[in-house]
Amino acid sequence: MQEYPEDDVSCFLTTGHCCFPVASLLAMAKQSQQQRPLQVQSMALYRWCMGREYVGPIAVAPGRLTVYRMPEVGRHYAVGADAAEGLEHGDWCAAVVLDWATREQVAELHGKWRPDVFARLLAALAASYGWAYLAVESNGHGLPALLTLRSELHYPHMHYWVQGKRVKLGWPTNSTTKPLMIDQMAAALADGKLLLRSPTLIDECLSFVSKDGGAQEAEAGKHDDLAIACAIALQVVRTRRPRHEVKRSPEWS
Secondary structure (H helix, E strand, O other), rough: OOOOOOOOHHHHHHHEEEOOOOOHHHHHHHHHOOOEEEOOOOOEEEEEEEEEEEEEEEEEEOEEEEEEEOOOOOOOEEEEOOOOOOOOOOEEEEEEEEEEOOOOEEEEEEEEOHHHHHHHHHHHHHHHOOOOEEEEEOOOOOHHHHHHHHHHOOOOOOOOEEEEOOEEEEEEOOOOOOHHHHHHHHHHHOOOOEEOHHHHHHHHHHHHEEEOOOOOOOOOOOHHHHHHHHHHHHHHHHOOOOOOOOOOOOOOO
């Protein structure tokens, strides 16, 4: 089986290189087959400056927004996001929304958009979930997305981190934070403290492996954008407390 696996799952069951607990992921994959999620076509976009100023609707196409649980009044949510360049043959932009209390995945945003377009979609998505806490990876193409969120849209509830005496916007994924993110996400999955709903995210986790030399990343030919976004969102709900008042959420269309 190790030399000639029948499929990806069989491969990881026999080689043991998957970073996440395969049995837990397979159970979630089976449960996800029984769901009928909502596909959202557009969202209401606001600019937060001297109150909320309505900018207009923003279309999700050519990507997708999949909703597994609708926003609930009074609940807090966290959004983890991984930005990309938006090229046809490049990486994906990805965002995962977690319920702060239950750590259940309630939505995901996935597609190929320019960083500024992705930023507008993120702002609309986070606003839809009670103006959720938003943590965008600051590496690479995350920087222009963060600039749009801060300087143009003025989204109010964003993640910052401290480096020495400097406070920086976004979430840093580096050689120090990444192993911690992955290990803690694996532990949460194994202990039943993180519930994934998305088949695409579960598939990414099943193909997220430890390679020779210690690198933790997607197997060749696979993607890990949603997995990284989920790990960021989990870090937020593990290490932060929701401090903002839950506001009325805009409605989708």
